[in-house]
Amino acid sequence: MKIPPCKPVFDKDMERAAVNALRNEFFILGESVYKFEEMFTKYCNTDYAVAVSSGTAALHLSLIALGVKKNDKILTTAMSFIATSNAVIHANATPVFSDIDETWNIDPKKIRIKDGVKGIIPVHLYGRACDMDEILEIAEKNKIFVIEDACQAHGAEYKGKKVGGIGDIGCFSFYSTKDMTVGGDGGMVTTNNEKVAETVRKLRHCGRKSSYEHDIIGYTARLNTVNAAIGIEQLKKLGDWIEKRRKNAALYQKLLSDVKEVSLRIPENDKKDVHYVFVIRVKKRDELKEFLKKNGISCGIHYPIPIHLQPIYRELYNYKGGEFPESERHAEECLSLPMFPDLKKNEIEYVCDKIKEFYG
Ligand SMILES: Cc1ncc(COP(=O)(O)O)c(C=O)c1O
Structure with missing residues (x-):
């Protein structure tokens, strides 16, 4: 018997959707991107969802949108994929770590908010939600933000709520091994904060305010239309x-x-x-x-x-x-x-x- 570690799905519905999007939509920011965002918003029960090029980009752009700057510190778990804390470094800040407990997620009791810490990134490791009430309480007391790294946890729930809609921002990855993918790299930022959503939209699209006007320094971090079209079919399943x-x-x-x-x-x-x-x-x-x-x-x-x-x-x-x-x-x-x-x-x-x- 031969058993692989994981098996990403690409079926006829996804194939049809991909070809249809390639034939009939703009390759970049076509209709399917906005439809996928709309569906993801409903799925996570948040006001906004912004599709980006990867989970790392989702974290990176979220940190910038929340105003993180040089010399800020962001606290996260030592047990995660390296991209969680790399995104902090991409945003010019410094990652600091905290240990896990017997649930294998970050241990709220061990979190120490020292000078310069502006936010916490709890990671819902392996698809299990973190102790969000305790984490949100720490954040509120210290007036810092919470970005949920939900890159491994599409659909996971905490006290009846889907992850990604609990902290200030949720970040998702659609990397091929995740429980849903887009047939390539991709990511999503979820939030109830209109300003954050608007800033991430600009950041993913070269900082564009309008077709020819750029009022912030942005990136090329959009989700391709064809990938969004595949994502829609994946999300249905x-x-x-x-x-x-x-x-x-x-x-x-x-x-x-x-x-x-x-x-x-x-x-x-x-x-x-x-x-x-x-x-x-x-x-x-x-x-x-x-x-x-x-x-x-x-x-x-x-x-x-x-x-x-x-x-x-x-x-x-x-x-x-x-x-x-x-x-x-x-x-x-x-x-x-x-x-x-x-x-x-x-x-x-x-x-x-x-x-x-x-x-x-
Ligand atoms: C916990 C976690 N954070 C961040 C990422 C980064 O996502 P991506 O590979 O889409 O950039 C991943 C996955 O790869 C992840 O598992």
Whole structure:
């Protein structure tokens, strides 16, 4: 049996929509872009959604739109994809980190707002919402903003609310492995703040105020029309895919619950996960990954190095290791098992059998 780690979907509906958009719309900022934004707004229950070229661009432009400048600090989790904090550096500010807790998301109890911190970027890691009430309370007390990094969490819920509509801004990625894609790179900024939405619209489009007038220094960070057209079709199917992912996750949880070498993510009742990836924590992680690979099962690792210990962050900010112990331990033990909507019951059983075989 051969099982890939993930399987992006591109079906006939998406193909038809892509060709139709290429034939009948402007390649750049065609009708489909605005339709996709409108649908995403409804999906996240926000007033505005602005489509951009990637999740990184969504974060970068959001930080600029909120007025972040040189010497500002932005706090985020040490356990995320590096793009979360790279966006802070792109915006000319400095990322500072905080550790995770046993839910594998940022631990609100450990957050310390020091001088110069202007905002928090909680990351809804692997499709699980962060403790947003606690984070919003910290932000309100310190008069700082919250940008939700929802790049791994399209459709995830916190106390009945979709992520991306809880903080000041939500940022999404449509990179090919995400639980929805656009058939290439893409991103979305969601917000209820009209001024922020308007600024991000300008920033993505060279700072254009009108056809020939530019009143801010902008970027070329638009979502292509063809990608938006694919995104529309994907968004229509997202709910169904999330349900399938949840079923798959429930089966993994059931089959692995009695394997003492495997730690599963602790459940949290007020959150509905979307299982962008299905992560377990294990000892002898690399050996297990290799064993599974030999048996046709491809796994990922999200992430083997916490951001602060990436070579460039060590060099820039002098991190040595030991600063964020929970993130560092997580990086050593985490393993992402195959996860996609059409993963079959017998495939999940096979993966779990092989894990049990490995640990004897
Ligand atoms: C948590 C997180 N933040 C940001 C990004 C950046 O998104 P993109 O790759 O679309 O720039 C990603 C995904 O790649 C991500 O997983």
